[in-house]
Amino acid sequence: MGNTKIRVALAGNPNVGKTTLFNAITGSRQHVGNWPGVTVEKKTGVKTYRGYDIEITDLPGTYSLTAYSMDEIVARDYIIEEKPDIVIQIVDASNLERNLYLTTQLMELETEMIIALNMCDLALERGDKLYIDRMQEILAAPIVQTVASRDIGIDELLDRVIEQKQDDKYHGREIGYGDVIESKVLEIEKILLTDPSLQKKYPLRWMSIRLLEGDGNVKAKVEKSPVSKAINQLLASIDQEEYEAEIADKRYVAINAIFPQICTRCNVRLTKSDMIDRVLTNKYLGIPIFLALMWGAFELTFAFATPFTDMIERVFVWLAVNVSSGLEPQWLASLIGDGIIGGVGAVLTFVPNIFILFFLLSLLEGSGYLARAAFIMDRLMYKIGMHGKSFIPLLMGFGCNVPAIMAARSIEDEKDRLITILVVPFVSCGARLPIYILLAGAFFGRQAGTVVFFMYVLGIVVAVISAKLLRSTIVKGKPAPFIMEMPPYRVPTLRTSIVHMWDNGAMYIKKAGTIILLGVVIIWSLASFPWGIEYGSEGSYVGMIGHFFAPLLEPLGFDWKMTVALVFGLVAKEIVVASMGVLYGVGDNPAALTTSLIADPSITALSALSLMVFSLLYMPCVATLGVIKKETGSWKWAIFALIYGIVVAWLIAFLVYQGGKLLGY
Amino acid sequence: MSTTDKMLFALIMGCSYILIGMVQLITGALKALSEASMTEYAGHVIADGLFIPPDIIAGMILMLIGCVFLYGASEIHSGVHEGVAYVYVGILLSLIFAGIYVLAATGDLLEAHLLKNEEYAGWSILDALRPEIYLGVLSLLTYLKWKDSFEVAEN
Amino acid sequence: MSEITLDTLKPGDMARITKVRVKGPARRKLLDMGMVAGSEVELVRKAPLGDPIEFQIKGYHLSIRKEEASQIFVQKIE
Ligand SMILES: Nc1nc2c(ncn2[C@@H]2O[C@H](COP(=O)(O)OP(=O)(O)O)[C@@H](O)[C@H]2O)c(=O)[nH]1
Numbered sequence: 019m020g021n022t023k024i025r026v027a028l029a030g031n032p033n034v035g036k037t038t039l040f041n042a043i044t045g046s047r048q049h050v051g052n053w054p055g056v057t058v059e060k061k062t063g064v065k066t067y068r069g070y071d072i073e074i075t076d077l078p079g080t081y082s083l084t085a086y087s088m089d090e091i092v093a094r095d096y097i098i099e100e101k102p103d104i105v106i107q108i109v110d111a112s113n114l115e116r117n118l119y120l121t122t123q124l125m126e127l128e129t130e131m132i133i134a135l136n137m138c139d140l141a142l143e144r145g146d147k148l149y150i151d152r153m154q155e156i157l158a159a160p161i162v163q164t165v166a167s168r169d170i171g172i173d174e175l176l177d178r179v180i181e182q183k184q185d186d187k188y189h190g191r192e193i194g195y196g197d198v199i200e201s202k203v204l205e206i207e208k209i210l211l212t213d214p215s216l217q218k219k220y221p222l223r224w225m226s227i228r229l230l231e232g233d234g235n236v237k238a239k240v241e242k243s244p245v246s247k248a249i250n251q252l253l254a255s256i257d258q259e260e261y262e263a264e265i266a267d268k269r270y271v272a273i274n275a276i277f278p279q280i281c282t283r284c285n286v287r288l289t290k291s292d293m294i295d296r297v298l299t300n301k302y303l304g305i306p307i308f309l310a311l312m313w314g315a316f317e318l319t320f321a322f323a324t325p326f327t328d329m330i331e332r333v334f335v336w337l338a339v340n341v342s343s344g345l346e347p348q349w350l351a352s353l354i355g356d357g358i359i360g361g362v363g364a365v366l367t368f369v370p371n372i373f374i375l376f377f378l379l380s381l382l383e384g385s386g387y388l389a390r391a392a393f394i395m396d397r398l399m400y401k402i403g404m405h406g407k408s409f410i411p412l413l414m415g416f417g418c419n420v421p422a423i424m425a426a427r428s429i430e431d432e433k434d435r436l437i438t439i440l441v442v443p444f445v446s447c448g449a450r451l452p453i454y455i456l457l458a459g460a461f462f463g464r465q466a467g468t469v470v471f472f473m474y475v476l477g478i479v480v481a482v483i484s485a486k487l488l489r490s491t492i493v494k495g496k497p498a499p500f501i502m503e504m505p506p507y508r509v510p511t512l513r514t515s516i517v518h519m520w521d522n523g524a525m526y527i528k529k530a531g532t533i534i535l536l537g538v539v540i541i542w543s544l545a546s547f548p549w550g551i552e553y554g555s556e557g558s559y560v561g562m563i564g565h566f567f568a569p570l571l572e573p574l575g576f577d578w579k580m581t582v583a584l585v586f587g588l589v590a591k592e593i594v595v596a597s598m599g600v601l602y603g604v605g606d607n608p609a610a611l612t613t614s615l616i617a618d619p620s621i622t623a624l625s626a627l628s629l630m631v632f633s634l635l636y637m638p639c640v641a642t643l644g645v646i647k648k649e650t651g652s653w654k655w656a657i658f659a660l661i662y663g664i665v666v667a668w669l670i671a672f673l674v675y676q677g678g679k680l681l682g683y
Numbered sequence: 684m685s686t687t688d689k690m691l692f693a694l695i696m697g698c699s700y701i702l703i704g705m706v707q708l709i710t711g712a713l714k715a716l717s718e719a720s721m722t723e724y725a726g727h728v729i730a731d732g733l734f735i736p737p738d739i740i741a742g743m744i745l746m747l748i749g750c751v752f753l754y755g756a757s758e759i760h761s762g763v764h765e766g767v768a769y770v771y772v773g774i775l776l777s778l779i780f781a782g783i784y785v786l787a788a789t790g791d792l793l794e795a796h797l798l799k800n801e802e803y804a805g806w807s808i809l810d811a812l813r814p815e816i817y818l819g820v821l822s823l824l825t826y827l828k829w830k831d832s833f834e835v836a837e838n
Numbered sequence: 839m840s841e842i843t844l845d846t847l848k849p850g851d852m853a854r855i856t857k858v859r860v861k862g863p864a865r866r867k868l869l870d871m872g873m874v875a876g877s878e879v880e881l882v883r884k885a886p887l888g889d890p891i892e893f894q895i896k897g898y899h900l901s902i903r904k905e906e907a908s909q910i911f912v913q914k915i916e
Contacts, residue, residue, distance in 0.1 A: 082870035115896040266869035293768035304886040310744045314783045321787035397887035499864040504899040
């Protein structure tokens, strides 16, 4: 207690090792949340060092602070509104020119700044020479060389933070934009000076420059001030587009002037990274290799997760037997045994898969391959109204829709992300496979494989058509431009990947968990009441619901039992199989279930097919609905996904069933 | 390390991957078509001898890795120095897939010995051995030997 | 030297940017990423399906779609 607090913000371009550095400083003492009002992830952590509590906020990685995207607005607003004591900019030493562009903008925000020159190992290995003293002088900020992936330079960085805090002098520096722009800046500054309230809040020069560049966000800040009229008049008289280009240009001119003084770059003709890229984006081999790697990732996810899934299953079976057996009254035993333990257990069996998927995603991201995946697939995705970056989330959907939707975070554009989130649920996840296996196995014999394959294709087709449809109706417009850095390939660190896996996996368990629990309890109540009835039988509420909705689903070839199974499927789709077991009174004996399904006259091969189609499409499971809500920030889209799914599923299953009947099946 | 050595290595690896991949693909296809039991599809003698499980997709991937090696060999042969890039990535890919199957085998091992799952009864370490793994070991050894020469090649 | 657009270059070609005619938010982003008049760019490669295109600029690699590239004017450097 009583430690002095220092508030530090981490800023920097994407791919410079910001996450790695953040993890290296804070270790496990971190908290992941959201920035208020937006879906941008916010990470904070505390490090106690030499009697100080250093509170670190990880700002979103950005190339600039010009309000092009939500990330940039969040980063900028934090610095100017919250005024952290110190901003550490992480600079990639092997890519100084573009990194310094952000530095020039941070300078204008007039904050205390420290530069962490990361990836020094790569720069030095390549043969670059860095003149740190000169750099320190020119940029008027302390510079610390770091290698975040090997924990080098971390303590020195923290030492600088404390020194900077103790030393109150502000070390400012700015770049000049040439006479024409500078005279305009002066004019605007003069006008702004007449409103002291603005001046107190924001750096004057920064505001003037941003106004010249036509920054809508800053304009809005000025709008409420009495000076807004004069400002607007002045801005109307100039060509802002011209200024925008000119200012960016001048920043790079300034960097070009600095650069040769602080670094001599050693030009390697073909780096290891270039070598890898030549092959991985090769005209003929690029796509096959990409598909092979993705297939390998799935193979690994499922093969390696199986023992853990089994363990979780066993634990829950054991729990269900032992916990509920001694319990009184009986309804409580049933609620806990059949409802909570059974239902939650079914959903938790996906946790190993989800963890592994997140781990692999983090490896892909850290190695730089994720950017290549987007690069390779963008052409195709663009044609269906999506962005190259949407491909990986869609693909992950085959494993589980939940991490897939969370992976959509890497898509900056709001609309692109929304579309991706809304179509992911049509991608057939692992939990739907048991339904296909049961039904296709029972009714299609040797064609079973083909039928299952057809279900996967159908999912993709519906996703693609939905994307197109959404693009031309609710989420109008073209996909965002593809302007993407291809970072050099790097060896990802185990720690970053594990932290990523843990954070996201835990988020799934916490957020989705509460919703799942709620869903499970509701379903259990429906299946158990009126009390005394056999669990999930015809007389229970769920049975009644089944009967109630049966007429609606009759054109699809379903009877009340299938309807009930579908209701149960809301919790997790593979429960459909388990609940059919209950409804047919065979428990979880797959062979017996297959026989009784074949024996049931109300199910034909055609209605089985229709049932498969319907369970593929009809609605995301509760966990998926939960993350849709979380990732889009409102229930609106979760409900939309639900209704849209049901409508689409009904229509297609109707076509399949009635069409099949017309054809005489 | 001279580029000729790399070319020879790429040629050998390329051919082995493609041949073994073909066996795997064909046996996989035969098995799928004939619905015969695990051990009785045609050609199982060769396949078993080389620990090649019938598997269509894995076969295609082996052939793909082979193609990467051969592509590199042919580029080096025609004097394009950058061909070594394909050898390098070929090695990386073979290591990645070897790694995947080693981890998958670890999963099976846990099933068989820790969880004593009946489906995995009688599982032995030999069941885990497959071409991805032994070819991967070959790549690993070569990589360790040549590790630094890929950098020098840049000049 | 006549002006051509960025998308007409071939892999390995170098050029100097003369004018960025892209409109909208993409313009801002391109400027930020170093696509300003006077910058030297080299076309590194095209994606397997022909689009997007990867360039080397300011010492790093940037890829953009043909659509944007066709609105950036350059002068080829021999
Ligand atoms: N060689 C080297 N690699 C690093 C260093 N810092 C980070 N990396 C790697 O660079 C990659 C990107 O790092 P990450 O922290 O995800 O970057 P972010 O996008 O800025 O958060 C990861 O694979 C890291 O392991 C460093 O100082 N040296």
